[in-house]
Amino acid sequence: MWIPCRAYSLVSMQTLTDMLRYELQEDQSLLGEDQFEYDLNWVKGQIKSSLEVWRGEREASYTPEEERWKCRSCKFASECPASNCGSQEGRTLNANIGAVITMAQNSSGRRRPNIMITGTPGTGKTTTSSALAEVTQLRHINVGDLVKEKKLHDGWDDTLDCYVINEDLVCDELEDMMEQGGNIVDHHGCDFFPERWFDKVVVLQTDNTVLYDRLSRRGYTGQKLSNNIECEIFQILLEEAKESYPEDIVASLRSDSVEDIGKNVEILSNWISSWSPVS
Numbered sequence: 001m002w003i004p005c006r007a008y009s010l011v012s013m014q015t016l017t018d019m020l021r022y023e024l025q026e027d028q029s030l031l032g033e034d035q036f037e038y039d040l041n042w043v044k045g046q047i048k049s050s051l052e053v054w055r056g057e058r059e060a061s062y063t064p065e066e067e068r069w070k071c072r073s074c075k076f077a078s079e080c081p082a083s084n085c086g087s088q089e090g091r092t093l094n095a096n097i098g099a100v101i102t103m104a105q106n107s108s109g110r111r112r113p114n115i116m117i118t119g120t121p122g123t124g125k126t127t128t129s130s131a132l133a134e135v136t137q138l139r140h141i142n143v144g145d146l147v148k149e150k151k152l153h154d155g156w157d158d159t160l161d162c163y164v165i166n167e168d169l170v171c172d173e174l175e176d177m178m179e180q181g182g183n184i185v186d187h188h189g190c191d192f193f194p195e196r197w198f199d200k201v202v203v204l205q206t207d208n209t210v211l212y213d214r215l216s217r218r219g220y221t222g223q224k225l226s227n228n229i230e231c232e233i234f235q236i237l238l239e240e241a242k243e244s245y246p247e248d249i250v251a252s253l254r255s256d257s258v259e260d261i262g263k264n265v266e267i268l269s270n271w272i273s274s275w276s277p278v279s
Contacts, residue, residue: 110181112138113275114197115268118190118241119204120232122214124255128204129186131265136272139177143170143187161224167192190237191244199275201245202268203238204255 115138117129126142133140143165147153152170153163171193177183178197185193190201206214211232215225231237241250253264 110179111277112182113199113272114178114181114183114185115272116185116187116190116193116198116201116241117204118187118201118237119255120206120211120228120237121188121220122211122218122228123204123206123232124261125186125188125204128255128261128264128268129184131261132268132272133184135265135269137182138272139183141174141177141183141185143185146170146173159223160227188237189240191240193244195245198245199249200268200271201241201250202264203241203250203252204264205235205238205252206232206254207256208232210256 115132117125117132119125129140129142132138147163147165147170150169150173152166152173154166155164156162157164174185174193174197178185178194185198208229212225212229215228220228238250238252253267254260255264
């Protein structure tokens with residue numbers, strides 16, 4: 001039995017484990033602790049396989065033998081896929097797993113939204129994200145700081161005067177937090193993050209003259225300064241966001257002044273307050 005991968009795209013393994021434990025609790029004496037743990041592992045394997053298919057890491061036809069559920073009541077375990085099992089154990093597990101699947105399909109897997117705040121360096125991403133996190137109690141994740149703290153990079157680029165981010169390591173580090181929800185991700189790029197992570201993608205934009213002054217005060221010079229100004233002029237990050245995420249979740253906000261930042265925080269906090277999981 002293949003679990004529809006999209007139903008589980010935002011549901012953490014712990015959430016599913018809790019669901020299954022709840023559904024099986026009345027049948028604990030029938031199944032026994034060993035079989036119960038085996039059932040949990042089967043569900044986890046199915047979820048993992050389905051997500052790998054969705055991500056293109058595995059062919060959909062791949063059904064490893066060890067991930068097929070087999071109950072102890074059948075003499076020939078290799079001939080006992082759960083979907084055809086006629087034993088009492090098999091029927092019980094089928095009913096309970098079906099309930100777990102229904103529960104998961106009716107849940108987004110998170111109760112608070114994830115927001116990406118992106119934009120050219122100097123547009124106020126970190127200031128906006130910090131203020132928004134304080135107002136809403138969401139977790140602020142500054143990807144640049146995370147890369148340095150966890151060493152999620154491939155070394156230093158002398159030309160651009162920055163670390164070369166390892167995108168795979170960053171995504172692995174963030175996966176569990178993003179499944180839980182309630183995050184504000186602050187980074188100057190957005191195209192390598194999974195689309196399923198975000199409920200809102202905000203691109204901050206700043207007047208070129210204002211941006212030039214901000215970056216100069218930060219000590220940006222030469223190619224690093226010119227590259228970032230050109231990025232803003234040609235709206236590279238806005239186009240990147242539109243190409244990487246559904247158009248209806250992408251928004252651009254002006255960020256030229258402290259007043260703009262205050263307005264943006266109010267707009268986004270109101271959006272967070274009105275957000276609800278998609279059932």
